[in-house]
Amino acid sequence: MAEVKLLGTWPSPFSYRVIWALKLKGIPYEYFEEDLSNKSPLLLQCNPVHKKIPVLIHGGKSICESIVILEYLEETWPQNPLMPDDPYERAIARFWVKFVEEKGVEVWIKFFSSGEEKEKAVKDSLEMLKTIEEQALGKKKFFCGDKISSVDIAYGWMARWLEVIEELAGVKLFEPQKFPRLHAWMKDFEDEPVIKENLPGHDEMLVYFKHKL
Amino acid sequence: MAEVKLYGFWPSPYSHRIIWALKLKGVEYEYIEEDLSNKSESLLKYNPVYKKTPVLVHGDKPIAESLVILEYIEETWPENPLLPKDPYERAMARFWIQYGVDTVAALRAFYQGSGEELEKAATELLESLKILEEQGLGDKRFFGGESMNLVDISYGALGYWLAAVEEVKGVKVLEPSTLPRLHAWAKNLDELPVVKGKHSGL
Numbered sequence: 001m002a003e004v005k006l007l008g009t010w011p012s013p014f015s016y017r018v019i020w021a022l023k024l025k026g027i028p029y030e031y032f033e034e035d036l037s038n039k040s041p042l043l044l045q046c047n048p049v050h051k052k053i054p055v056l057i058h059g060g061k062s063i064c065e066s067i068v069i070l071e072y073l074e075e076t077w078p079q080n081p082l083m084p085d086d087p088y089e090r091a092i093a094r095f096w097v098k099f100v101e102e103k104g105v106e107v108w109i110k111f112f113s114s115g116e117e118k119e120k121a122v123k124d125s126l127e128m129l130k131t132i133e134e135q136a137l138g139k140k141k142f143f144c145g146d147k148i149s150s151v152d153i154a155y156g157w158m159a160r161w162l163e164v165i166e167e168l169a170g171v172k173l174f175e176p177q178k179f180p181r182l183h184a185w186m187k188d189f190e191d192e193p194v195i196k197e198n199l200p201g202h203d204e205m206l207v208y209f210k211h212k213l
Numbered sequence: 214m215a216e217v218k219l220y221g222f223w224p225s226p227y228s229h230r231i232i233w234a235l236k237l238k239g240v241e242y243e244y245i246e247e248d249l250s251n252k253s254e255s256l257l258k259y260n261p262v263y264k265k266t267p268v269l270v271h272g273d274k275p276i277a278e279s280l281v282i283l284e285y286i287e288e289t290w291p292e293n294p295l296l297p298k299d300p301y302e303r304a305m306a307r308f309w310i311q312y313g314v315d316t317v318a319a320l321r322a323f324y325q326g327s328g329e330e331l332e333k334a335a336t337e338l339l340e341s342l343k344i345l346e347e348q349g350l351g352d353k354r355f356f357g358g359e360s361m362n363l364v365d366i367s368y369g370a371l372g373y374w375l376a377a378v379e380e381v382k383g384v385k386v387l388e389p390s391t392l393p394r395l396h397a398w399a400k401n402l403d404e405l406p407v408v409k410g411k412h413s414g415l
Contacts, residue, residue, distance in 0.1 A: 095262075
């Protein structure tokens, strides 16, 4: 079995997506922590286009972009599937992954702006949460049913990172009573053993991101 | 065989992606042109999240977002495969498709810019496309090798769309002198029966 390496940074949620998938599938791997202010020759060699993490290296071949990596892991190690079997359900899963990829970034970046731009970011984020609450989650425990899937992994940053962003930006976006399904999902997601054991600490993250701002 | 319907918008390259994929796979479908200034009940029902085209409806099941639709088509009609078999090659294909998503901002800036902003946008777009040409396309005829695949489909509109915008802006980016291989790719793609004449003059 060719060896698997993961280049990542703590506490990037994109890094964690890949860690969660690797652990859920029981794939042994070697982790390398990257210093993004001083990128390693390996990172630059393996991701010459974007020079970003995460990068998965499997038997010497590198794969970049967290969602692309998730699809690769699913196809290469089919055990403990992270995507539904049925093509239509897979399409719905991919739709919701795309949704968070498109809308979620706004939360990260624009929250740290000010004035009108920040107000708009808050408004857009609330709409995003509303859509997820009303149309994505339904009555299931997780996005695709009773088990964690790639969709949950893609939304995983909401489980711990969202509250850190809210604190740093001084914005209270997520209220449990307004988003009961999402709130329940966050709890269920964090309670999953693999996730629970692989989440960065809230306080450590606050310190880390405060430093960066 | 459940029927296939495609809700599209003729000027939109995103709709064309789906048409090309369906035609390459020989899938029969009914095309419904949407008036985006007066969206149909069906569109709003089938795509409540974005209310946009294209939407594929298979049987009574709707799928929105062109790249999601392409993956669905590939899985549901495996004949004439549009993605490589090998998982690593598939990952590379998906990487370059994603790169195209990231390039939209550069294309938009070029489309909307004027004066100094336009020059800057043109330079940045050229840099983006250079990477695509050198590392994505390389010396291949198509991104899919000898024939087009989902990556070619995702970039398919680049040739004719960019040519139309270049004419309007009076600034050229995709030329034989600046991007020889990508320029040749766009020409080759335009000659394919599936693509040829499938886009109206913009």
